[in-house]
Amino acid sequence: MKRLNLLFLFLILSLKTVAQQPVPLILDTDIGPDYDDVGAMAVLHALADRGEVRPLAVISCNKHELVVPTIDVLNTWFGRPNLPTGAPKGPGVTDGAWQKWPEMLVAKYPHRIRSTAEAPDAVATYRQILARQPDRSVTIVTIGFLTNLADLLESKPDQFSKLTGRQLVEKKVKHLVSMAGLFPKGREFNVYKDSLAAERAFNQWPTPVILSGFEIGREVKTGPRLLADATLQSPVKDVFALCMPKAKEDRNGRMSWDQTAVLVAIRGAAPYYTLRRGRMTVNGGTNGWQDDPGGPHAYLVEAMPVAQVTEVIEKLMMHPKTAKAK
Incomplete structure (x- = not known):
């Protein structure tokens, strides 16, 4: 516990300013059920072009056949077609988008991966990448189900590392940022869709965890400014x-749960949010919260006015294709 306290103190201090070096980051997404993941990937690539983050991989936690092709479309369009990817090979969630936007993207834009089944095993991708990185350097940000992270923790030594999954995470990961939960108590999609994985992941994760709860992204509605830009x-x-x-609730913009998590994973919580430290509990897909100054988790609390956070995120979502990607 003392070691975790020191790690969390270092994390809190480091979150106060934008990192001077690009953040080595793995994005884990269920991209498909909702479309805020598309905005989150735009934020990732925009900040990568600014030198704030070094994407290591974009991995799917969703087994739907168009999820990895959609990831490939966006990585290719933003000029990073060779980013490693992966998908669950064991039990997991298979969810598509009722608006059929993944079908639209793969029909319109170039990509090489034709189905999620073609992607490598997500756990193998994680283990290979983490084994190559400096100790305690990697940020993982999850904006979907916790399937891959639970499986990673329980993975065995292999050709990439002699460490178990938990040991590898503890050695290589700086912290986890996750769009998950509703605070202080509630039932949130990413947690209840694979509740067993969420319970395993959050109970066993050995590094500090920052949680962007449902209530955070609910207030940040993006899209109108994006659509109003006739040149983009x-x-x-x-x-x-x-x-x-297609949805009455989206007339003023789509709620931006996933974008907040990616923003914080790269730039840190401040000045957008403060952190409330404790422990998230998961039981049957519903999460609770226990305040604890020495706890392993922290959830975001609003600090900057929502309108200002919305403007920051939406501008990043409007990031154009760079010269190298044209």
């Missing part, structure tokens, strides 16, 4: 243009 052409804009008119 992008797959991100195409998805929002297709989906926003």
